[in-house]
Amino acid sequence: MNNLNSLLDGFVSALTLSNLGFGLLGTFLGTLVGVLPGIGPALAIALLLPITYTVSPASALIMFAAIYYGAMYGGSTTSILLNTPGESGSVMTALEGNKMARKGRAGSALATAAIGSFIAGTIATAILAFTAPSIADLAIKVGAADYVALMLLAFTTVSSLLGSSQIRGFIALSVGLVLGLVGADLQSGLARLTFGNMSAVEGIETVPVIVAIFALGEALYIASRFKKVGWNILPMKGKALMTRDDWKRSWKPWIRGTAIGFPLGVIPAGGSEVPTFLSYAVEKNLTKHPEEFGHGAIEGVAGPEAANNANAAGALVPLLALGLPTSATAAVILVAFQTYQIQPGPTLFLTDGALVWTLIASLFIGNTLLLVLNLPLVRVWVQLLKVPRPYLFAGIVTFALLGSYALNTSTFDVQVAIAIGIVGFLFRRYGMPITPLILGLILGPNLELQFRRALQISAGDYGTLVASPLSKVIYLALFIVIIGPLVWNFKKKLAIKK
Amino acid sequence: MKLPQGAKSELTFVGSLFALGFLVFWDTARSEPPAFNLTVSPKVFPYAIALFLMGLCAVLFIRILRGDVATPEGLAAGDPIEKSDYKTFSIVLASLFAYLLLIERAGFVIAALVTFFGITVAFDNKRPSRALLFGSIFILFVYISFTKFLNVVLPAGILEGIL
Numbered sequence: 001m002n003n004l005n006s007l008l009d010g011f012v013s014a015l016t017l018s019n020l021g022f023g024l025l026g027t028f029l030g031t032l033v034g035v036l037p038g039i040g041p042a043l044a045i046a047l048l049l050p051i052t053y054t055v056s057p058a059s060a061l062i063m064f065a066a067i068y069y070g071a072m073y074g075g076s077t078t079s080i081l082l083n084t085p086g087e088s089g090s091v092m093t094a095l096e097g098n099k100m101a102r103k104g105r106a107g108s109a110l111a112t113a114a115i116g117s118f119i120a121g122t123i124a125t126a127i128l129a130f131t132a133p134s135i136a137d138l139a140i141k142v143g144a145a146d147y148v149a150l151m152l153l154a155f156t157t158v159s160s161l162l163g164s165s166q167i168r169g170f171i172a173l174s175v176g177l178v179l180g181l182v183g184a185d186l187q188s189g190l191a192r193l194t195f196g197n198m199s200a201v202e203g204i205e206t207v208p209v210i211v212a213i214f215a216l217g218e219a220l221y222i223a224s225r226f227k228k229v230g231w232n233i234l235p236m237k238g239k240a241l242m243t244r245d246d247w248k249r250s251w252k253p254w255i256r257g258t259a260i261g262f263p264l265g266v267i268p269a270g271g272s273e274v275p276t277f278l279s280y281a282v283e284k285n286l287t288k289h290p291e292e293f294g295h296g297a298i299e300g301v302a303g304p305e306a307a308n309n310a311n312a313a314g315a316l317v318p319l320l321a322l323g324l325p326t327s328a329t330a331a332v333i334l335v336a337f338q339t340y341q342i343q344p345g346p347t348l349f350l351t352d353g354a355l356v357w358t359l360i361a362s363l364f365i366g367n368t369l370l371l372v373l374n375l376p377l378v379r380v381w382v383q384l385l386k387v388p389r390p391y392l393f394a395g396i397v398t399f400a401l402l403g404s405y406a407l408n409t410s411t412f413d414v415q416v417a418i419a420i421g422i423v424g425f426l427f428r429r430y431g432m433p434i435t436p437l438i439l440g441l442i443l444g445p446n447l448e449l450q451f452r453r454a455l456q457i458s459a460g461d462y463g464t465l466v467a468s469p470l471s472k473v474i475y476l477a478l479f480i481v482i483i484g485p486l487v488w489n490f491k492k493k494l495a496i497k498k
Numbered sequence: 499m500k501l502p503q504g505a506k507s508e509l510t511f512v513g514s515l516f517a518l519g520f521l522v523f524w525d526t527a528r529s530e531p532p533a534f535n536l537t538v539s540p541k542v543f544p545y546a547i548a549l550f551l552m553g554l555c556a557v558l559f560i561r562i563l564r565g566d567v568a569t570p571e572g573l574a575a576g577d578p579i580e581k582s583d584y585k586t587f588s589i590v591l592a593s594l595f596a597y598l599l600l601i602e603r604a605g606f607v608i609a610a611l612v613t614f615f616g617i618t619v620a621f622d623n624k625r626p627s628r629a630l631l632f633g634s635i636f637i638l639f640v641y642i643s644f645t646k647f648l649n650v651v652l653p654a655g656i657l658e659g660i661l
Contacts, residue, residue, distance in 0.1 A: 054649040167558050168568065171515060174551035178522055181547065185540040188532050192544060193525050216594065221571065223620055224587040225580065390621035391632060394614040397590075398637065401597050401613065402606070406650045411602060418594045429582070430511050431568030444547075452538040460537050 007129055010357030014365055019062045022055065023362065026063035027369045030070020035077050035381045036392060037084045038222070041312070042328040043214035044071035047396070049207055049336055050403045057340045058358050064336055065362035068329075069121060069370050072312060076113040076305055077381055081106060081234050089272030089308040092280040096293070096300030101234040103296050110240045112250045112298055113305040114375050120258040120306035121367040124313030127262060128320075129360050132349075135321040139346035142322070144454035145465050149474035151447045154268040154326055156481050159436040166485055168432045175423070176440020179204050186445070187452065199412035206335045206442055208404035212417035213434055215400035217424015219393045224425065233385050240378045250302040253283050257306030264307075265314020271327035271435060272311045279307035313363070320344050320356060324443075328435040331442050502567045504579045509562055512555050519551035589620035605655015610637045 013019075029051070033044040048067050052060040079090040080097035093113060100109040142150075159169035182193045183203030194200040242250065257279045264275040283303040284293050293300055315330040323345035325331040337344050342352050349356055374381070387395075404417035427434060451465075458464035466472060501509075526544040558566075569575045593616030600609035614633040615626070623629050641661065644650040654661050 050644070050650055051648060165566075165568070167554055167561070171512075171551065171554045171558065174547060174554060175515065175518070177547045178518060178551065181522065181544055188534075188536060188540045190529060190531050190540045192529065192540065193522065195525075219617070220587060220590055223590040224582040224584065225570070225572070388623070390618035390623040390629065393590075393621055394617040394629075394633065395636060397594070397617055398610045398614050398640070401594070401601075402610065402640065402644070402652070405601055405606075406644070406652060409651050409653075411598060414598045414601065418591075418598060421594065422591075425587075426511055428571040429568075430508050431570060448543045451543070452536075456537045 003130055003133055006353065006357045007361060009354065010359075010361035011364075013058055013354065013358045014062050014361040019059055019362075020365075022059045022063040023066045023365055023369055024373075026066025027070045027366060027373055030067035031074040031077075031370070031374060031381060032070075032384065033067075034071030034074020035384050036074075036387070036396070037078050037082055037385065038218055039071075039396070040075055040085075040090070040214075040329075041068065041071040042210070042332045043218075044074070045329065045332045045336065046207065046210045047215065047399050047403060049332075049339065050406045052336070053339065053406065057342070057355055060340055061355060061359045062362035062365065064333075065359060066366035066369060068312075068333070069117075069309075069363070069366045070374075072309060073114060073117060073370055073374055074381065076117065076308075077110060077378070078385065080109045080113065080301070081382060082385055089276050089304075089311065091273075092276045092304035093301055093308070095280070096297050098234070099294070099296030100298065100301065101296075105296065105298075106234060107240045108242050108246050108298060109296075109301050110378055111242045111375065112246060112302045114240070114371060115242070116250060116254040116257065116302045116306040117309040118367055118371040119254050120261065120308075120310040121313060122364065123258050124262045124265075124310040125360065125363045125367065128313050128316055128363075132317050132320045132360075135317060136346045136349050139321050142346070142470065143468060144450045144457065146468055146470045146474070147322075147450040148447060148454060148465060149471040149478075150268075150322065150324060151443050151450070153474050153478050153481070154324060154443065155436070155439060155447075156478055157268045158271065158326070158439050159433075160481060160485060165431065168430070169436050172427065172432045172434070173436035173440045176437035176442075177444040179209065179437075179441045180444030186449065197412075199410065203445075204416055204441070205407055205413055206438075207339070207407050208413045208417040209420050209441055210332055210335065210438060211400045211403050212420040213424040213427075213437065215396050216417060216421025217428060217434070219397050220421055220425035221428040222393065224429070233382075240375050246298055249289075249298050252286075253279070253299045253303035254306040256282060256286075257303040257308075258310040260303075261307035261310030261312075262314040265311040265326070266317045268318065268324070268326040271315075271329075272308050275307045275311045276304040279303040320348060321346060323348075323446075325439065328438055331435075331438045334442060501563070502565055504570075505562050505567050508568055509559060512558050512562065516552055516555035516559070519548045519555060522551070523548035586620045590617055593617050593620065600655075602653055603655065605657050606652040607637055607641050607657055607661065608655060610640070 029048055030044060033039055033047055034041060045067055052064055075090050076093050079085045079094035080101050083094050083098040085091045085094045097109040155173055159173045160166040182200055184191050184201050191201055260279045261275045280300055280303060283299040287293065287297060287299050289297060312329060315326050318324040318326055319330045319334060325334045334344060342355060401414060404413045407413055454464055466475060522544055526541050526548065531540050570579060593613045596616060597609045597613040600612060611633050614637060615629055618629040641652060645652055
């Protein structure tokens with residue numbers, strides 16, 4: 001009951017006229033940026049962060065929640081009509097959705113994606129509203145050593161589940177950890193990796209890194225390789241509506257997608273890649289139209305889209321309750337919170353309860369605004385796909401550089417952004433995943449802090465790291481995550497030899 | 499020994515990441531932590547990360563030599579890797595540096611316009627005058643909305659007094 005009252009209070013503070021205005025603006029901007037090809041939700045949110053710098057926290061949060069859902073929705077439009085998924089969670093949507101669009105069924109694909117995302121988002125946000133506070137209550141009892149274990153688990157799953165090569169994932173993570181080291185050590189004041197640069201003493205800001213590694217890295221990479229490759233936008237006939245048969249074939253995949261996506265968001269499973277893939281596989285197995293899979297099956301859009309949105313809401317549980325981001329998007333959200341001087345974690349519901357409930361209410365409102373506005377406006381968004389590539393990249397890069405500079409009005413951040421842009425280019429060229437780097441940068445300092453805290457409490461006894469039952473369970477999971485793929489690869493090699 | 503396509507440049511990349519690990523190690527070794535007693539020295543983490551990074555790079559180095567070459571993003575494993583287009587790449591990179599040099603000297607509008615224009619040139623825009631026009635409108639719009647409506651500070655530079 002208490003949670004319900006708090007949620008209602010959240011709605012009261014979110015539903016003022018000015019906040020609704022910010023919500024509308026957020027939905028519009030989120031979709032606008034999310035629909036641009038090659039931009040996933042993580043980058044869209046990072047690019048739009050400067051807009052929320054000077055707004056009051058409550059207004060900023062509702063705008064931000066709207067941007068978040070807008071960007072997710074925009075991304076699915078691009079996947080369906082252009083076959084360029086902006087992030088790994090939309091790959092499955094692109095697979096079937098683009099085939100549907102090729103057959104002239106773009107409207108149905110867009111509608112099932114939007115309605116599925118709405119339903120999954122609403123259910124998942126409701127579960128979030130009622131589980132996150134209880135998890136936070138439990139999390140207060142989680143000790144520093146358990147945090148160390150949890151972070152190591154998040155690092156390992158994200159590094160080994162993303163991309164094609166485990167070792168490249170871990171190298172990406174290490175580079176992020178190195179970036180997180182730069183600056184004065186919080187406990188001793190020792191300057192690390194600053195090389196006499198005073199601007200570096202305060203450490204590397206996360207916003208320029210995120211914006212640069214996605215936006216500048218992508219622009220440099222596309223410039224070096226795919227300048228001549230154009231995009232093939234598929235026309236959209238009719239309205240974004242579903243037939244009775246489409247509804248019949250979509251509702252079960254939506255529910256199943258939600259059921260798969262949410263729990264996999266709560267545990268650190270490496271972002272939205274695994275749940276969307278799983279949902280696709282489940283739908284492919286259960287469908288009554290197996291012949292359509294691979295040629296534009298609506299279930300293949302409905303399930304993964306729902307899974308993607310539910311997964312995003314699920315990822316907010318560890319983020320809000322533990323302060324632990326488990327995907328690139330969640331990491332960006334953590335940074336956004338920090339720019340509003342809010343530190344997610346077990347005490348968040350106590351210290352900033354009103355704000356968190358406003359955010360959760362905003363997620364419901366943002367999700368609804370999106371459905372009401374975007375389906376009728378889909379043709380407007382489609383026009384955006386026609387922005388010529390030179391202008392598109394020029395605009396993205398200008399915005400990214402603005403965001404890097406505006407944070408502290410410092411050229412040091414722009415220097416960092418350009419350097420990280422080059423790193424982003426090299427990572428793409430050499431097949432290294434980006435997300436582990438971001439997690440390393442954001443969570444590295446936190447890991448060190450908790451590690452030291454644990455050892456201080458135990459007076460230097462390293463045994464404390466594996467003393468609690470929770471940490472034992474986590475290390476066991478960690479062992480499976482590391483060894484599992486190795487055994488799998490070994491078995492595959494043996495099978496090939498035979 | 500004949501290396502697979504793309505292996506040489508990847509070895510250089512992995513080598514430089516190894517050097518990064520070494521730099522962290524060296525910087526940690528030469529730093530002097532404060533005299534007061536800490537349970538965990540501020541050197542423990544940097545040492546661990548440096549060794550982890552160097553170890554991983556060494557393993558990947560050997561694996562590349564044995565044929566495990568990276569697949570660039572957007573390609574499937576085994577696709578031929580085209581030679582990079584360094585001309586376009588350089589123009590984009592130069593446009594980024596132009597922003598860095600101009601932002602505090604000439605102001606946001608000029609710096610952003612030079613960058614915007616540079617990137618449209620890099621991506622083969624056939625109509626430079628149109629790019630300048632669109633770029634100016636876009637950047638002025640962004641400048642005015644951020645400084646006037648969102649109170650974000652952006653330098654006016656040489657256009658101070660006009661904007």
